[in-house]
Amino acid sequence: MSEVKGCDLPEDLLYSIENNVWVRQESDGTATIGLTSYAGSLAGQVVSYTPKKAGKSVKKDKSCATVESGKWVGPAKSPIGGEVAAVNDAVSANPALINNDPYGEGWLVKITPDNWDGDSAALKTGSDALEAFKAKMEADGFKGC
Template identity: 65%
Template sequence: MATVRGCNLPDDLFYNVDNNVWARREGDGTLTIGMTAYACSLAGEIVSYTPKKVGKSIDQNKSVTTVESGKWVGPVKAPVAGEILAINDAVAAKPGSINADPYASGWLVKLKPSNWEGESAGLVTGGAVATAFEAKMNADGFGGC
């Protein structure tokens, strides 16, 4: 796992660095999607989670859910296009779990990708994760998680 400025960034995930979202490719080809620890730190404690409906098709870089904290309201964008298969009911009941465990119990939606092979090439994974997020944090003037 990469750690950049105190933010954990598991290197087995796929990241859209610009949008601060991650995707985990499951064995059946579906994706689990969530916010990075960096995004959670920027937002502060999440108090509201409003996902799109199951069955909705989402284009790449379009919102799969809206989250709200005490200082921010905004979309969490899909790293690739696809259809929403599931939302996280546990997060709906306790939105702060996104902050507490963004890479496991704080996942946001499950997605069936429509063009994984074509769109995943733009995502960052493995050893490139730390370098990509260090550059983003520098550009954003981010002090750390």
């Protein structure tokens, strides 16, 4: 796992830098989506998670869930379009998982992609993602996780 300004950023995931979300294609063809540790640090402790329901269609760069913390309420924007295949009931019961384990138990939704190849082509991974997050954090004046 790599780190930028104290924020964990696994190099094997794909990232939408502007939306502070990650995505991982699963062996069953679905894609798991979650907030980055950077997003969790910006938002503060997450207290509420309201995902789109299974079976609902989600457009690329549109909300797949609403997340609320003590200082922020907003959408988690999906980096890919498709249909919600699963929501994370563990996060519904304990929204703090988004902060405490963003790349494991704190995932938000699983989506069956409409166009994985097209949508994922714009995402960054590995050192490209780390450099992009570093530049974003510096531009935002972010002190660190």
